Amino acid sequence: MSNTLTQLIxxxxxxxxxxxxxxxxxxDQGNTVPFIARYRKELTQWATDxxxxxxxxxxxxxxNLEARKDAVLRLIDEKWLxxxxxxxxINQAENLAKVEDxxxxxxxxxxxxxxIAKAKWLEPLADILKKxxxxxxxxxxxxxxxxxxxxxxxxxxxSQQEAIQWAQDIIAEEVSDHASLRDDIRQQxxxxxxxxxxxxxxxxxxxxxKIYGDYKxxxxxxxxxxxxxxxxxxxxxxxSVSLDRSNQYxxxxxxxYFVPKQHNTSVSYLEExxxxxxxxxxxxxxxxxxxxxKKQRADEAAIKVFGENMRQLLLTPPVRGRRVLWFDPAFxxxxxxxxxxxxxxxxxxxxxxxxxPQNKTKESEDTILALIKKYNLxxxxxxxxxxxxxxxxxxxxxxxxxxxxxxxxxxxxxWASVYSASKLAQEEYPNLDVTIRGAISIAHRVQDxxxxxxxxxxxxxGVGQYxxxxxxxxxxxxxxxxxxxxxxxxxxxxxxASYTLLQHIAWLTATTAKxxxxxxDEHWAFTSKxxxxxxxxxxxxxxxxxxxxxxxxxxxxxxxxxxxxxxxxNTTYQIIEKELDIKKNTLQLPISITINDDQIQQRxxxxxxxxxxxxxxxxxxxxxxxxxxDDIDPPSFTAEIMEIKDLxxxxxxxxxxxxxxxxxxxxxxxxxxxxxxxxxxMADKYVSHxxxxxxxxxxxxxxxxxxxxxREKVSLSMKSETNTTKTPAHKPTKSKTNPxxxxxxSTSIKSNISRS
Numbered sequence: 001m002s003n004t005l006t007q008l009i010x011x012x013x014x015x016x017x018x019x020x021x022x023x024x025x026x027x028d029q030g031n032t033v034p035f036i037a038r039y040r041k042e043l044t045q046w047a048t049d050x051x052x053x054x055x056x057x058x059x060x061x062x063x064n065l066e067a068r069k070d071a072v073l074r075l076i077d078e079k080w081l082x083x084x085x086x087x088x089x090i091n092q093a094e095n096l097a098k099v100e101d102x103x104x105x106x107x108x109x110x111x112x113x114x115x116i117a118k119a120k121w122l123e124p125l126a127d128i129l130k131k132x133x134x135x136x137x138x139x140x141x142x143x144x145x146x147x148x149x150x151x152x153x154x155x156x157x158x159s160q161q162e163a164i165q166w167a168q169d170i171i172a173e174e175v176s177d178h179a180s181l182r183d184d185i186r187q188q189x190x191x192x193x194x195x196x197x198x199x200x201x202x203x204x205x206x207x208x209x210k211i212y213g214d215y216k217x218x219x220x221x222x223x224x225x226x227x228x229x230x231x232x233x234x235x236x237x238x239x240s241v242s243l244d245r246s247n248q249y250x251x252x253x254x255x256x257y258f259v260p261k262q263h264n265t266s267v268s269y270l271e272e273x274x275x276x277x278x279x280x281x282x283x284x285x286x287x288x289x290x291x292x293x294k295k296q297r298a299d300e301a302a303i304k305v306f307g308e309n310m311r312q313l314l315l316t317p318p319v320r321g322r323r324v325l326w327f328d329p330a331f332x333x334x335x336x337x338x339x340x341x342x343x344x345x346x347x348x349x350x351x352x353x354x355x356x357p358q359n360k361t362k363e364s365e366d367t368i369l370a371l372i373k374k375y376n377l378x379x380x381x382x383x384x385x386x387x388x389x390x391x392x393x394x395x396x397x398x399x400x401x402x403x404x405x406x407x408x409x410x411x412x413x414x415w416a417s418v419y420s421a422s423k424l425a426q427e428e429y430p431n432l433d434v435t436i437r438g439a440i441s442i443a444h445r446v447q448d449x450x451x452x453x454x455x456x457x458x459x460x461x462g463v464g465q466y467x468x469x470x471x472x473x474x475x476x477x478x479x480x481x482x483x484x485x486x487x488x489x490x491x492x493x494x495x496x497a498s499y500t501l502l503q504h505i506a507w508l509t510a511t512t513a514k515x516x517x518x519x520x521d522e523h524w525a526f527t528s529k530x531x532x533x534x535x536x537x538x539x540x541x542x543x544x545x546x547x548x549x550x551x552x553x554x555x556x557x558x559x560x561x562x563x564x565x566x567x568x569x570n571t572t573y574q575i576i577e578k579e580l581d582i583k584k585n586t587l588q589l590p591i592s593i594t595i596n597d598d599q600i601q602q603r604x605x606x607x608x609x610x611x612x613x614x615x616x617x618x619x620x621x622x623x624x625x626x627x628x629x630d631d632i633d634p635p636s637f638t639a640e641i642m643e644i645k646d647l648x649x650x651x652x653x654x655x656x657x658x659x660x661x662x663x664x665x666x667x668x669x670x671x672x673x674x675x676x677x678x679x680x681x682m683a684d685k686y687v688s689h690x691x692x693x694x695x696x697x698x699x700x701x702x703x704x705x706x707x708x709x710x711r712e713k714v715s716l717s718m719k720s721e722t723n724t725t726k727t728p729a730h731k732p733t734k735s736k737t738n739p740x741x742x743x744x745x746s747t748s749i750k751s752n753i754s755r756s
Contacts, residue, residue, distance in 0.1 A: 032506035034488035042610035101179035114173035117166035126170040132263035139266035168273035175277030209233040224301035228466040299470040306464035307482040312696035316449040322379040326443040329391035338439035380408040407637035465661040495525040507545035562620040675714035
């Protein structure tokens with residue numbers, strides 16, 4: 001690890017050199033981010049999962065940057081063109097774009113006007129033109145010397161005009177390749193250039209892009225979601241997009257490098273060449289770069305929202321110990337039922353027709369009552385799809401009519417179809433059709449969201465914005481990381497977890513996870529973590545990294561049920577025996593420990609163990625198998641379903657946050673479509689990002705401020721009564737929407753680093 005690399009990373013992260021070196025060493029040793037965040041806190045100075053992920057990205061980028069610098073220096077040196085000044089410029093470059101700019105003049109190019117001109121031996125004429133010492137008439141006469149009438153198309157030059165044109169083409173390419181000029185224009189574009197849109201013939205003035213039909217905003221200030229929306233509209237050919245810039249200002253920047261202060265009238269030919277180089281070569285290249293960079297940053301901002309939504313979704317508290325009847329609403333095809341026990345085991349299925357057009361209410365009640373009685377079911381879960389309102393009314397009336405001691409709740413059906421049609425679903429339930437598989441999946445999702453949602457590709461879980469428009473590889477990588485961090489923060493019972501859940505544990509691959517399940521099935525339950533060492537392809541490093549995140553409940557070793565790493569078991573028992581007077585063979589968890597910070601520090605020094613590590617050990621002894629989801633409000637039962645026509649302006653409701661975007665939060669208020677709380681309506685103060693105010697699954701009180709019946713959209717507010725915009729309460733509006741303009745843009749933590 002070079003000092004230059006370390007210093008670059010320190011500069012980009014704001015960390016001290018020693019801390020940077022330590023984290024790099026830990027990563028290079030093959031340690032995973034969750035392992036480092038949990039077990040090497042003292043070494044990293046308590047860096048979190050997210051900080052370490054960002055560090056890893058910057059580390060990878062910086063390594064690639066240094067590798068590219070070395071390659072560029074070698075390639076230029078092989079041509080005997082590397083000067084000391086150029087070497088210094090390349091070594092001091094802070095990003096890949098700058099390195100590529102410096103290498104651009106030396107790069108092997110495909111056939112261009114300039115390469116053709118050089119083959120005609122017109123570089124000397126171009127050099128004369130760049131000096132501008134001749135008058136326009138004298139330069140015209142000078143060009144006569146380069147006329148070369150031959151039968152070879154590669155070398156012939158038929159006239160003075162043609163010779164001058166070829167010379168101008170050489171200069172135009174030099175303008176395009178000039179590193180400092182490109183950097184100057186890039187900085188101007190980053191701060192000044194605006195993006196403009198224009199509606200095409202295909203534009204729908206009442207569609208989702210209606211606010212972008214005639215839109216202009218500085219590219220740097222444009223919100224990420226707005227840019228992604230415009231990109232999608234452009235792809236659908238509803239909008240044409242261009243960058244608005246000052247051509248004269250850009251020409252002045254170029255003239256600074258190419259027009260001599262003392263020049264003759266031949267400068268007119270030079271000016272033509274400069275303008276051609278700008279218009280034909282340089283500006284299109286930089287505009288593509290600007291838009292690509294903006295797209296990258298928009299992707300990063302959107303993916304960050306995706307990741308946080310995913311984390312919150314995975315942390316949804318499980319409904320433990322409930323025997324669930326899943327109710328999949330429908331009209332003509334009937335409502336599908338699926339029953340599972342408290343462990344998630346599939347019990348029974350059926351189809352009933354309580355809704356239009358059959359309206360077989362009595363028969364449907366009898367079927368559900370029989371299932372409840374036979375399988376002792378105590379929770380009915382209703383999907384929020386078609387006929388959900390009618391189904392909820394049916395279930396509510398049935399419970400009241402028969403005075404049943406059973407709860408019901410309404411949940412989102414989203415993503416059930418993704419799982420039900422997957423290869424995994426076919427493996428798990430080969431004899432059931434896709435509708436029943438989906439029903440079982442949602443029932444499981446209520447019982448344990450973490451275990452069930454990890455069966456679905458994170459990219460298919462649409463919690464965020466424009467998921468199909470962002471870089472799919474980058475999205476997959478970041479969501480996988482977020483799933484891994486979340487799963488590892490909770491831990492997994494190795495004797496009950498599916499391989500799809502186990503594969504998200506640090507250092508466990510899908511193959512290793514399947515081998516753990518196979519070993520478990522063959523040898524019954526694991527009784528100690530040391531047995532994991534016998535699993536095929538679970539190598540020592542994999543064991544070291546994964547073992548903390550795995551739990552064995554009621555095994556031979558009490559500490560195996562905790563998040564205490566086996567590497568600290570001996571120290572833990574020393575503390576238990578010497579400080580608490582509890583013998584190893586009599587240990588029963590949890591144990592009560594009263595200890596203050598000073599005492600933890602004293603024992604940390606006494607037993608040569610880090611303060612944070614010891615603090616974590618004490619917490620695990622006090623609360624083994626702790627689950628952070630237990631500290632979150634559980635989902636509510638008996639939700640009501642309404643129709644949009646039931647709403648009125650000013651109505652106050654309780655809702656649940658279902659999705660968070662850069663511009664607001666979508667809230668389930670009992671309609672088929674969620675209502676929107678724009679971030680301008682989230683608080684009585686300025687809100688930078690909705691994530692600062694709400695979280696996924698949170699219950700919030702909202703007020704209806706606008707109803708769009710045509711588009712079936714509802715606008716909501718969380719503001720206090722005195723700060724909510726007053727709207728006449730006599731009737732809803734028809735086609736009014738909230739303006740979605742922004743003062744600032746949500747940016748990535750790593751906004752100063754380009755992935756390109």
